[in-house]
Amino acid sequence: MSLGWLALARGTLDRVAERRRDEDWVTAAWAGCRVLVVDERGRVPFRLDDRPRLAFVPARRAPIGERVLLGVDEDKNAYFAVIATLPEQEGVEVADLRRIGALLDDVESGMMTHAVAMALWHAAHRHCPRCGALTKTVAAGHVRVCPEDGVEQYPRLDPAVIMLVTDDDDRVLLARGTAWPEGRASVLAGFLEPGESLEQGVVREVYEEVGLRVEDVRYLGSQPWPLPQSLMLGFVCHAPGEQSLRLEASEIAEARWYDRQDLLTATLAGDLVLPGKVSIARQLLEHWYGGELPGSWGLGL
Template sequence: MPYSIDHSSLALSRSALDRAADRRRDTAWLSQAWELPDTQVALVAGKPGDQRVAVNDDRTALAFVSPADAPDGERIFLGIDRVAGAGQTAEGRAVFAIMLAEATDSFASLREAGAVLDDREAGIAVNLVGLANWHGTHPHCARCGARTEIIDAGHVRRCPACGASHFPRSDPAVIVLVTDDQDRALLGRGVGWPEGRYSTLAGFVEPGESLESAVRREVLEESGVVVGNDVRYVGSQPWPMPSSLMLGFYAVATETTIDVDEDEIVDARWFSREDLKAAADTGEVVIPGSVSISRRLIEGWYGSDLPGSW
């Protein structure tokens, strides 16, 4: 498997902001930073699983506001710009966020904006959407059921009844492009997807399961194809919609007969490079968009860019 992916092309894996975890409990510093006019405040709104960030008019950058102009809402500290000349403190410019209930047309999803934001803003948006989704789905204590409160500048929820602390979670999921002895790629179409939409296979890691075992199990369950010991990790991408961390792999099949489960995958096919290019050119097959690690796995195997996307 000589192919690989360009990690810099993973749109949702980029980041430039220092998250400055050491400042999350420093209430005096946080209060001071909030009062500075050049502090930036991002906005996030929506329901869990559909959180959106405020963007500018042409939807190519985040729309920050100053603390003075920030609407009321739960506040999160995201980090510090440690770039020379940024901010009015020795550390740099502070970045906060406000969580709102309702999104308007001036908000965009990560699928829409993730690929066009710069490295700094992509990292801010991914972090913010992930945190907002977590807050939206964890308002109560998992131990006693009491309403929890936000502490540590938005990065922990504490139960005032039993004292339990609850932290943001990321659910590990494997995503894999499988090839055979002819170097064909296995792609599948999910239940409910339109005709022609194909992607790599993926699934969540189960408790007590290694990543490699999860790759083999998911491929077998979904497609009937058997993967051997040749399983290679190549990169990861946060996918906070609502809380996944996608762990990308290439793997080689030892048995290639396809028998889809029809619960998650309704069709799977082996594609040569020539087959996939011809099908993509005509629109017979459409692969995921540039915001997804799935597309990078496919194009890493193909060797260059492919036309079309969801």
């Protein structure tokens, strides 16, 4: 089984990666493209009609900034992102991925996720890691190169495992991070370490955070989480037998088991706030639950 819907893994644009170093093609594509402006905080402009829609501008009205080729649609229309201060536009609001990523259509969700990931990467990698020289962009914004030694930097991804843990009674474990407000809870997650497999990372992270030994680790799906540069890899796993929770105090404030009725009751009462629909954590929970869980998916969630 796998996760059927992931908010930030729905992109349908052809990224035309083979064209990125074809400067003549990129120049021609820019001349007639639509541009999504994204700032260094990962925010973009959008309009709210029946649903959020990205607010594009033509190339001739785009602000000065680093350009990133996002791709072409099925009609061969080109789209670029420009990393710059967001211009003021009448009837336009500003939002990040957490706010509107799950509410955009497939094409625009993919474009925004790509644009935000590239904007945050560029903002953090302007200098050569070897000599400190200011790098310049090539390959239509997808590579930064050092003018001193020619070293190329490519966009960075940090793989992170995120896992839904169940027990022998098919209850799910939810935990609250130490920085989270009362009532907020989610499944466990953590970054992969060098030299370990994804499955090993799941086992290690669960034991480190809550002291449980797990088995039957199964992969369900993945989605990008460019806040700033993660790839979330979703798993389910099982904690057998009678095991006591042992919380890592620096990371986990509290954790407890929920059966399906417990979870429904707590969310309906407002005692428990679950992750938003934009996250793979929500999809893992609803996969276990067997349907949609209650909650409002309006702007801001």
